Amino acid sequence: ILNVEQSPQSLHVQEGDSTNFTCSFPSSNFYALHWYRWETAKSPEALFVMTLNGDEKKKGRISATLNTKEGYSYLYIKGSQPEDSATYLCARRGSNYKLTFGKGTLLTVNP
Amino acid sequence: DTGVSQNPRHKITKRGQNVTFRCDPISEHNRLYWYRQTLGQGPEFLTYFQNEAQLEKSRLLSDRFSAERPKGSFSTLEIQRTEQGDSAMYLCASSLNSASSTDTQYFGPGTRLTVL
Numbered sequence: 001i002l003n004v005e006q007s008p009q010s011l012h013v014q015e016g017d018s019t020n021f022t023c024s025f026p027s028s029n030f031y032a033l034h035w036y037r038w039e040t041a042k043s044p045e046a047l048f049v050m051t052l053n054g055d056e057k058k059k060g061r062i063s064a065t066l067n068t069k070e071g072y073s074y075l076y077i078k079g080s081q082p083e084d085s086a087t088y089l090c091a092r093r094g095s096n097y098k099l100t101f102g103k104g105t106l107l108t109v110n111p
Numbered sequence: 112d113t114g115v116s117q118n119p120r121h122k123i124t125k126r127g128q129n130v131t132f133r134c135d136p137i138s139e140h141n142r143l144y145w146y147r148q149t150l151g152q153g154p155e156f157l158t159y160f161q162n163e164a165q166l167e168k169s170r171l172l173s174d175r176f177s178a179e180r181p182k183g184s185f186s187t188l189e190i191q192r193t194e195q196g197d198s199a200m201y202l203c204a205s206s207l208n209s210a211s212s213t214d215t216q217y218f219g220p221g222t223r224l225t226v227l
Binding site: 004032046049051093097099102104 | 114115142144146151152153154155156159167169202206212213214215216217218219220221
């Protein structure tokens with residue numbers, strides 16, 4: 001994998017459904033993996049920063065896991081709510097400080 | 112509001128004009144970053160500052176682009192002789208400059224540029 005890739009590109013779920021997205025990234029020269037939530041007309045909101053293989057982070061109904069050896073991270077949302085509708089971005093940080101982003105997953109939660 | 116702020120939020124200009132955007136980072140943050148997002152893409156790194164020093168510039172940053180952070184506080188991004196391909200969302204972020212690899216970048220709401 002040369003770039004940061006996210007799947008699916010978009011997702012429609014019903015309120016109450018649980019869902020998950022995937023972020024794949026180059027595993028070499030890896031320092032950290034960031035997840036952001038970006039709602040329209042707002043600032044991207046930092047959700048998680050993960051660095052260690054096997055890391056798991058949780059914030060309310062949202063959780064994330066990290067596999068640095070194979071280069072992937074999963075983001076899970078339990079019991080989706082309409083206010084979870086947003087674009088979810090992952091970004092990889094290498095030895096410099098810049099973030100390399102995926103294209104994002106657009107989540108729409110229907111009431 | 113103690114978050115990252117950006118002004119203006121929207122800018123419409125004609126091709127060939129110069130534009131300047133401003134970013135005010137979180138007050139104690141030493142690092143400041145500029146990213147650009149075009150339609151259908153994720154944000155792409157443009158440049159970053161540690162205090163007033165510009166430490167890295169992307170190849171995306173042509174000679175028409177210049178960024179400054181004169182006193183290590185706010186930053187400006189200027190685009191000269193704008194082209195239609197410059198139309199994008201310009202995002203600014205700041206971070207604390209922690210030695211930890213978990214140093215988090217906090218983003219502003221962006222400036223959306225439309226070049227007619």
